[in-house]
Amino acid sequence: VDTVKLAVIPGDGIGPEVVGQALKALAAATEGSGVAFEQTEFSLGAARYLATGDVLTDDDLAAIKGHDAILLGAVGGVPGDPRLAGANIERGLLLKLRFELDHYVNLRPSVLYPGVASPLAAPGDIDFVVVREGTEGPYVGNGGAIRVGTPAEVANEVSVNTAYGVERVVRYAFAAASARPRKKLTLVHKTNVLVFAGSLWKRTVDAVAAEFPDVAVDYLHVDAATIFLVTDPARFDVIVTDNLFGDILTDLAGAISGGIGLAASGNINPDGRFPSMFEPVHGSAPDIAGQGIADPTAAILSVALLLDHLGRAEAAQKVQRAVVADIAERGDSRRTTSEVGDAIAARIGALD
């Protein structure tokens, strides 16, 4: 029996609620498959900060690095909570993990599954994946402010784009496109205004394209991309884009393909030097936390991405198939978080 060391970070709000269901699906899908998941739970997030003042210690980080993969629920307290004013848990925990573990690919698939209502009148066949750069761009914290609070305040937030960083994520996106039936890659940027970064992204895509003659290449400015995501999402196959554009586009992508409760993601270190981290796209949802009504589907689909990443394609397929079957029949029935989790786990168990 192979052993996989899994770090589990349930986090805050609905995070622990949905992670509990995701772990049920993981157990059902891997039972008797010759792989055992040895889990270590890390208590991190707003609750931990309020209790101890720590966001992510060096010891936490070192311990997490010793695992094969990470499953995360969601972190973040109630927006506006004054006790969290000095913490910045999103930067100090979530982004720190993405940067320290070199998660340079943030993989965010969007599929409109049969039976799911899209808010679009004519959604068509939605099946695309956003390859969002995860370690650079405006997220790096390269900024500062002077004369804060005065009428002469200046605040800078500089987007960092390196040839190394852009090339590796673009190469990953081409390989992903090449492996998909439609073999189409769309670069999304804003080359008409962000001329320096835009030029680097464009030249990199053109150069790597020469190595993937089977992949058709397209380009859209990010503002136009939001139009087509609403009017013609079926035109997309693989989208490659920078960290901030990718953040914004993937919330829109979630909304058009059935809602944030279904949107799964992987923060991938393709080199395998560090553990990759899988999490729903949504946050801790303080407005519904504790009520047992959060949809755990995004967290469960994140387990499918995790299994795929670990080379457990068969187990990943089981999770995927059970979710698709559940979605097809759920209609607008209102089930609790654990009812959805139990139903999907039972379906997994019934697959051969």
Ligand code: NAD
């Ligand atoms: P959110 O995603 O937590 O919630 C937005 C809306 O979607 C809310 O109405 C919520 O009830 C609903 N929602 C989210 N997930 C759902 C689910 N599984 N089932 C049903 N409804 C769901 O975004 P927010 O309110 O802007 O942020 C709340 C906190 O989470 C903040 O502290 C934010 O920084 C943090 N956050 C964390 C992550 C993460 O950990 N990856 C991501 C986004 C936001």
Ligand code: IPM
């Ligand atoms: C996401 C979230 C994060 C991001 C925040 C919470 C730092 O919105 O995972 O999409 O901006 O990447």
Ligand code: MN
């Ligand atoms: Mn986001």
